[in-house]
Amino acid sequence: MQNSLHDDNRYDVAIIGAGIGGLSAGSLLAQKGYRVIVIERHNVPGGYASNFTRNGFKFDVSLHSFDGVRPGSDSFKCIEDCGVADRVRFLPHRKLYRYVHDNDMDLSVKECDLAGYIKQLVDLFPGEQQNLDHLFSEAKRTHANVAGFMYSRLPFFLRLIATPFLFHRVLRYEDTTVYDFFSRFTKNEQLKKILAAQWTYYGLPPQKLAFPYFSYPFIDYLCNGGYSIEGGSQALSDALRGVIEENGGKVVLSSPVTKIFTDGKRVFGLSSRRTGEIAAERIISNISPYDLRSLIGEEHFPAKTSRALADAKSSISAFQIYLGLDCPMETFGVSADEAIEFRASPRDVPDQYAAMLRGEIENDNASWSLNYFSNIDPTMAPAGKSTLGIFTLLGSEGWFGLSKTEYRAKKQALTAHMIERAEKILPGLSKHIEVCEAGSPLTFPLIHLGRFTALSKMSISLD
Numbered sequence: 001m002q003n004s005l006h007d008d009n010r011y012d013v014a015i016i017g018a019g020i021g022g023l024s025a026g027s028l029l030a031q032k033g034y035r036v037i038v039i040e041r042h043n044v045p046g047g048y049a050s051n052f053t054r055n056g057f058k059f060d061v062s063l064h065s066f067d068g069v070r071p072g073s074d075s076f077k078c079i080e081d082c083g084v085a086d087r088v089r090f091l092p093h094r095k096l097y098r099y100v101h102d103n104d105m106d107l108s109v110k111e112c113d114l115a116g117y118i119k120q121l122v123d124l125f126p127g128e129q130q131n132l133d134h135l136f137s138e139a140k141r142t143h144a145n146v147a148g149f150m151y152s153r154l155p156f157f158l159r160l161i162a163t164p165f166l167f168h169r170v171l172r173y174e175d176t177t178v179y180d181f182f183s184r185f186t187k188n189e190q191l192k193k194i195l196a197a198q199w200t201y202y203g204l205p206p207q208k209l210a211f212p213y214f215s216y217p218f219i220d221y222l223c224n225g226g227y228s229i230e231g232g233s234q235a236l237s238d239a240l241r242g243v244i245e246e247n248g249g250k251v252v253l254s255s256p257v258t259k260i261f262t263d264g265k266r267v268f269g270l271s272s273r274r275t276g277e278i279a280a281e282r283i284i285s286n287i288s289p290y291d292l293r294s295l296i297g298e299e300h301f302p303a304k305t306s307r308a309l310a311d312a313k314s315s316i317s318a319f320q321i322y323l324g325l326d327c328p329m330e331t332f333g334v335s336a337d338e339a340i341e342f343r344a345s346p347r348d349v350p351d352q353y354a355a356m357l358r359g360e361i362e363n364d365n366a367s368w369s370l371n372y373f374s375n376i377d378p379t380m381a382p383a384g385k386s387t388l389g390i391f392t393l394l395g396s397e398g399w400f401g402l403s404k405t406e407y408r409a410k411k412q413a414l415t416a417h418m419i420e421r422a423e424k425i426l427p428g429l430s431k432h433i434e435v436c437e438a439g440s441p442l443t444f445p446l447i448h449l450g451r452f453t454a455l456s457k458m459s460i461s462l463d
């Protein structure tokens with residue numbers, strides 16, 4: 001890299017990847033006066049937090065429910081800090097979710113009503129009142145400790161020193177899974193399953209998922225609600241981009257980063273397709289660590305991290321169907337306040353998870369969900385029409401290395417199967433489909449880095 005770069009090509013911080021992580025970091029730094037550049041390989045910003053459009057229907061690539069962004073909450077503070085609180089509208093899910101289990105349980109959880117939720121559970125499981133009170137008190141305290149740790153204004157090293165005193169539940173439950181946490185308070189297996197109704201959001205079953213990680217959205221959803229972003233998550237990504245640019249930063253699209261420059265001790269610049277070589281004091285990487293390693297060169301990459309990458313396995317991925325329908329959801333008897341419907345499999349959750357990893361999700365082997373996107377945000381569909389998502393977790397085994405024809409056939413077969421399944425709940429569904437797209441494990445490649453890190457769906461496993 002040349003040392004004679006013009007000032008236009010020098011930045012305080014270069015951020016690789018304009019996913020929601022890179023854009024948030026960019027917006028925070030640009031507002032603090034740093035000269036920031038965010039570089040993205042795709043032609044739209046947002047990564048998974050983006051939209052695509054087909055025949056007038058708008059589809060959110062990934063987000064089903066954004067947790068807790070109620071004014072006054074810690075999550076909303078985060079949105080304010082990023083400078084986008086008055087640029088996006090968060091639309092509350094009046095019904096947080098509906099949980100239908102084995103045709104013998106149909107539970108509708110209302111927004112921001114923890115007391116009401118506990119009462120519903122006590123009505124179903126008389127005798128568990130005290131256990132549930134204790135469980136939720138402790139879960140709320142853990143949520144507060146995790147929030148305190150995440151949002152503390154203390155510098156990071158002081159935060160670590162303060163953790164045993166100020167946020168000690170983060171350490172107390174460090175080795176506790178969600179299932180183990182619930183088991184401290186109740187022996188009732190069905191109740192534990194219902195408490196973990198949203199487990200598919202996290203990509204790990206409660207028996208593997210770290211409780212401190214789970215406690216934050218668990219309590220945030222129940223106390224502060226679940227939300228859609230008006231116009232889809234693209235609206236949030238575009239707003240973050242606006243904040244960066246208005247504060248003197250740059251967001252460069254269609255520009256894969258191809259090289260990071262280092263002298264072996266520190267990084268000092270990078271090269272990307274549209275920027276050419278640029279100098280940067282700091283680089284933030286918001287991309288896969290495998291890609292980061294090849295950009296920086298194996299010889300400069302920390303050996304410990306390389307060993308962790310060698311041991312990493314694929315995490316569970318997902319299969320999502322995006323449907324544009326020629327009628328409103330009321331046609332199927334779905335009321336306007338329905339946002340998300342979890343259809344729980346009667347099998348034990350670890351068995352379901354194993355079946356999902358193997359790709360054997362037929363015959364009610366695995367839980368899945370219906371997402372009524374345009375019920376919450378009518379701008380996602382043309383007038384009088386609707387958008388619907390059908391979602392399941394799915395392992396990536398068998399999806400890589402296929403020819404184009406094989407891939408298309410596999411995707412079509414699974415799409416047909418899931419629509420058939422949804423049609424049992426929404427009679428006549430297939431006759432109303434105007435647009436049908438599907439995202440497979442090839443679309444959502446996710447990796448699992450053992451205990452503390454996973455990418456994108458960011459769940460922390462205690463494996």
Ligand SMILES: Cc1cc2nc3c(=O)[nH]c(=O)nc-3n(C[C@H](O)[C@H](O)[C@H](O)COP(=O)(O)OP(=O)(O)OC[C@H]3O[C@@H](n4cnc5c(N)ncnc54)[C@H](O)[C@@H]3O)c2cc1C
Pocket residue numbers: 016017018019020021022039040041042046047048049061062063064065066067201255256257258286287288291318320444456457458
């Ligand atoms: C199907 C699905 C459903 C989900 N549902 C929810 C939900 O309901 N609620 C929720 O909170 N979360 C949900 N998530 C998770 C959420 O979408 C992600 O955690 C989040 O969007 C990830 O953001 P990110 O910035 O970390 O990464 P990404 O979105 O992966 O961004 C990384 C960016 O880096 C870019 N990039 C990669 N390599 C390069 C390179 N060499 N040069 C330049 N750019 C590069 C990529 O193109 C991408 O834009 C869901 C995820 C999936 C897959």
